[in-house]
Amino acid sequence: MPGAQRFLYLHGFGSGPQSKKGIAFAAHYAQRGVTVERLDLRVPSLEHLRLSAMIDVTRAAIGGPDDRAIVIGSSLGGLTAAWLAAREPRVVALVLLAPAFQLVARWRAMGLWDEWQRAGWRDIHDYTTGQPARVDFGFAEDALAIDAGFPDVRAPTLVLHGAADDVVPVAHSRAFAAGRANVRLVELADGHELVASLPQLLAESDAFLSRWL
Numbered sequence: 001m002p003g004a005q006r007f008l009y010l011h012g013f014g015s016g017p018q019s020k021k022g023i024a025f026a027a028h029y030a031q032r033g034v035t036v037e038r039l040d041l042r043v044p045s046l047e048h049l050r051l052s053a054m055i056d057v058t059r060a061a062i063g064g065p066d067d068r069a070i071v072i073g074s075s076l077g078g079l080t081a082a083w084l085a086a087r088e089p090r091v092v093a094l095v096l097l098a099p100a101f102q103l104v105a106r107w108r109a110m111g112l113w114d115e116w117q118r119a120g121w122r123d124i125h126d127y128t129t130g131q132p133a134r135v136d137f138g139f140a141e142d143a144l145a146i147d148a149g150f151p152d153v154r155a156p157t158l159v160l161h162g163a164a165d166d167v168v169p170v171a172h173s174r175a176f177a178a179g180r181a182n183v184r185l186v187e188l189a190d191g192h193e194l195v196a197s198l199p200q201l202l203a204e205s206d207a208f209l210s211r212w213l
Contacts, residue, residue, distance in 0.1 A: 006037060008039055010078070013075055013076040015075075015127045025202070039057060050139060051079070052146060074194075079100040092212070095205050098165055105147075150175070160194065160201055161173040173185055188200060
């Protein structure tokens with residue numbers, strides 16, 4: 001018997017399951033009878049966040065060996081989705097929203113790595129609570145062990161990225177899409193958050209995901 005087909009949404013860095021885009025995707029597809037599971041990737045905690053744990057949680061959410069998943073990921077969630085798909089054939093399609101490709105390389109170029117390593121912590125804004133928070137340097141070390149180059153994603157992939165993104169430059173998504181026939185990149189007149197482009201995000205996702213809906 002064929003397994004289940006799940007739609008999973010992965011939030012970004014410092015965000016959570018109640019993110020605006022996550023709620024918007026879930027509400028939009030609920031109208032079509034599709035449940036989008038908004039995963040909590042603040043694992044094992046926000047302070048001790050680990051990319052490896054985020055990948056493991058998403059893998060477990062797919063289900064059994066015969067189950068399949070369509071994964072929608074925003075920023076760090078997009079990076080998580082891409083690295084999972086490179087390792088996990090049960091991921092059959094990806095929608096990546098401003099995926100945080102080359103995360104560690106960018107931090108090093110910006111000088112964040114050395115400062116973070118010296119302090120042991122990086123101060124961030126927790127978008128779930130609206131309060132200041134911090135993440136330990138172990139997150140950077142863990143990400144470094146995973147995020148080397150671009151993930152070798154073979155599943156059909158839609159990348160939606162703001163041309164004015166000043167957090168994750170669109171050039172990274174261009175480089176990821178170049179030479180990959182399974183990847184379609186759509187550049188939007190927007191920044192990193194992409195909230196202003198929600199109608200276009202949903203319309204592009206509808207067209208791309210039509211065979212799985």
